[in-house]
Amino acid sequence: xxxxxxxxxxxxxxxxxxxxxxxxxxxxxxxxxxxxxxxxxxxxxxxxxxxxxxxxxxxxxxxxxxxxxxxxxxxxxxxxxxxxxxxxxxxxxxxxxxxxxxxxxxxxxxxxxxxxxxxxxxxxxxxxxxxxxxxxxxxxxxxxxxxxxxxxxxxxxxxxxxxxxxxxxxxxxxxxxxxxxxxxxxxxxxxxxxxxxxxxxxxxxxxxxxxxxxxxxxxxxxxxxxxxxxxxxxxxxxxxxxxxxxxxxxxxxxxxxxxxxxxxxxxxxxxxxxxxxxxxxxxxxxxxxxxxxxxxxxxxxxxxxxxxxxxx
Amino acid sequence: xxxxxxxxxxxxxxxxxxxxxxxxxxxxxxxxxxxxxxxxxxxxxxxxxxxxxxxxxxxxxxxxxxxxxxxxxxxxxxxxx
Numbered sequence: 001x002x003x004x005x006x007x008x009x010x011x012x013x014x015x016x017x018x019x020x021x022x023x024x025x026x027x028x029x030x031x032x033x034x035x036x037x038x039x040x041x042x043x044x045x046x047x048x049x050x051x052x053x054x055x056x057x058x059x060x061x062x063x064x065x066x067x068x069x070x071x072x073x074x075x076x077x078x079x080x081x082x083x084x085x086x087x088x089x090x091x092x093x094x095x096x097x098x099x100x101x102x103x104x105x106x107x108x109x110x111x112x113x114x115x116x117x118x119x120x121x122x123x124x125x126x127x128x129x130x131x132x133x134x135x136x137x138x139x140x141x142x143x144x145x146x147x148x149x150x151x152x153x154x155x156x157x158x159x160x161x162x163x164x165x166x167x168x169x170x171x172x173x174x175x176x177x178x179x180x181x182x183x184x185x186x187x188x189x190x191x192x193x194x195x196x197x198x199x200x201x202x203x204x205x206x207x208x209x210x211x212x213x214x215x216x217x218x219x220x221x222x223x224x225x226x227x228x229x230x231x232x233x234x235x236x237x238x239x240x241x242x243x244x245x246x247x248x249x250x251x252x253x254x255x256x257x258x259x260x261x262x263x264x265x266x267x268x269x270x271x272x273x274x275x276x277x278x279x280x281x282x283x284x285x286x287x288x289x290x291x292x293x294x295x296x297x298x299x300x301x302x303x304x305x306x307x308x309x310x311x312x
Numbered sequence: 313x314x315x316x317x318x319x320x321x322x323x324x325x326x327x328x329x330x331x332x333x334x335x336x337x338x339x340x341x342x343x344x345x346x347x348x349x350x351x352x353x354x355x356x357x358x359x360x361x362x363x364x365x366x367x368x369x370x371x372x373x374x375x376x377x378x379x380x381x382x383x384x385x386x387x388x389x390x391x392x393x
Contacts, residue, residue: 190388
């Protein structure tokens with residue numbers, strides 16, 4: 001990997017098909033994900049997830065890079081994984097706006113950025129305030145107010161207890177369909193100062209064309225209104241497992257800030273009334289919940305995840 | 313193999329939520345973001361590679377630049393509600 005202070009990862013030439021390997025290097029130090037299972041189990045889990053097709057070696061290489069990044073940052077950072085697919089264009093636009101706003105201090109390989117609009121954070125400047133109002137949010141973490149502020153993540157590469165287990169979601173990604181990506185895009189363009197509706201719609205179309213040209217998901221940005229699910233079901237998505245439209249962010253949050261901006265949750269974002277702290281987790285006080293020894297649960301999770309991802 | 317003991321399960325079931333304030337996630341002292349994707353060509357960092365992310369970023373910059381004034385965008389993105 002080429003070092004980048006902000007986190008761009010420069011891949012090598014994709015490895016050959018028959019070079020499907022995943023090597024845990026204990027000499028690089030501990031890793032948050034590997035705190036939950038030993039190296040052999042990690043290797044077995046990765047190799048089972050990537051399969052044996054033309055893309056398996058590249059995926060295994062990515063997973064190994066992730067673990068090595070974890071080992072590199074384990075001393076000071078807590079790691080999370082965020083899988084996505086349809087949001088790719090939006091995150092890329094936000095990263096480009098962030099680069100421009102930083103006067104290009106952020107490099108061109110700066111990672112896609114899930115949130116950029118600061119306005120919603122004025123209403124909930126701290127995570128604790130968002131959590132206190134969680135009960136009043138319709139749809140819990142699907143509420144637009146919540147979505148404007150927070151994202152769903154897994155706290156281990158090997159976690160299988162979420163809607164988007166990182167290993168199994170890597171290829172196809174993960175996306176909700178109960179929102180309008182076109183609406184989010186046009187809203188962002190309005191926030192950026194565009195006011196003529198025809199011009200906004202024209203640029204949105206051009207951005208969707210650009211996404212399609214680079215094999216990112218474009219249909220979610222062409223569908224007006226919230227009927228994304230129906231449009232996808234009619235076959236316009238081009239979303240199959242082979243198109244490899246999965247994207248993943250590996251987020252490291254410094255241990256001094258982590259428990260101020262992150263919380264472990266149940267599905268739909270509901271928190272637990274306990275004293276769990278990620279900084280304790282990093283120190284090995286708690287172990288993550290993983291299910292690689294539970295073949296039925298793992299298979300079921302993988303099947304459901306891929307079924308959902310393929311349809312999104 | 314790891315066993316799913318109830319006493320470990322109650323502490324962490326594998327998912328979390330992150331409060332994504334952009335000031336935190338553009339500050340390398342507080343966070344680091346690394347990007348991966350399943351499309352090996354898109355992950356390439358050489359803009360000469362036709363469908364690389366690097367080429368995409370340049371095209372995206374040109375397209376946005378034709379429509380968006382960054383000073384005006386700053387007012388909207390950083391505006392207080």
